[in-house]
Amino acid sequence: MSVVKMLLTDSLLSSVPEPIKRINDTKLSGFHARVGKTQNDKKRKIALYLNYRFGGIKGKQRNYHLGYFGECDLKDVRKEVESLKGRVALGEDVYETKQLSLKQQFIEDTSPTVEELAQEFIERDIKVNRKDVDPVMRMFKKDILPFIGNYKLKEITRRDILNKVLDPIKDRGSNTQANKTLSILKQMFDFGVERDLMQGNPVSTVKKKSVGALKSREPEH
Structure with missing residues (x-):
């Protein structure tokens, strides 16, 4: 039985x-x-x-x-x-x-955090493909990680990035730096998508004009 x-x-x-x-x-x-x-x-x-x-x-x-x-x-x-x-x-x-x-x-x-993605991106991309990594390291340390580093990749939104990272840079008059930061963020999130760490790039559609026009002689802050 x-x-x-x-x-x-x-x-x-x-x-x-x-x-x-x-x-x-x-x-x-x-x-x-x-x-x-x-x-x-x-x-x-x-x-x-x-x-x-x-x-x-x-x-x-x-x-x-x-x-x-x-x-x-x-x-x-x-x-x-x-x-x-x-x-x-x-x-x-x-x-x-x-x-x-x-x-x-x-x-x-x-789900990893933005900071964990940034560390992997820096080690496997920035340090491999760039001769001068210091400006990028400063960018992450000063303008990116203190504000969105703890966000999980599954929850980070375009609005979070604009409000907490890009808009503050623009508001202090550093349009050129805002656009450079946008460029790095796009590269980093594309890297995250390629590594299957996230489904899509939250800033892929953000245009430079939305952040600030580039000015060749504008000093960086």
């Missing part, structure tokens, strides 16, 4: 006989428990799932992981199953929704 059909309860799952590997709930179709082997603490790890088919008879078979018995309240799990089944009935592939959410969360958790 490895698969049985019984009402999933706390008392049942607290002491599942060794031969049982899976218990299908009698009340909610698709809701089931997968029972692992007895561990050193003499308990069996029990995973809770919702099994459903999405897209008709020939559709995809899904196993939606709900959690582990003992780590979540069984009553709450039942409510979640009812909600999930309702969403599936309305045409939502809840398994796919969850996978996309987990992927997005992973991206958010691991």
Whole structure:
């Protein structure tokens, strides 16, 4: 006997006989428990799932992981199953929704900051392709990193860069420096896109005239 059909309860799952590997709930179709082997603490790890088919008879078979018995309240799990089944009935592939959410969360958790991108950009591009790196280093140290260095690449916007970096440079009368900074930022964010660290360059469409016209004799600040 490895698969049985019984009402999933706390008392049942607290002491599942060794031969049982899976218990299908009698009340909610698709809701089931997968029972692992007895561990050193003499308990069996029990995973809770919702099994459903999405897209008709020939559709995809899904196993939606709900959690582990003992780590979540069984009553709450039942409510979640009812909600999930309702969403599936309305045409939502809840398994796919969850996978996309987990992927997005992973991206958010691991998204580097502007400062981390800048360090890699300087090491792998600026120091490799430029003879004089000091002006660029000063640019990052003075006008860029103090203001947007802590921003994650996933959240930095064109407006953030304009308001916090480029506009202040322009406001102090350094139009030439503002445009040089814009140029470096475009290069850096393009580098980030090429390295698959971000989806797009937030300043790719910003024009020099939006920052300030170049003046060949204008002193840098």
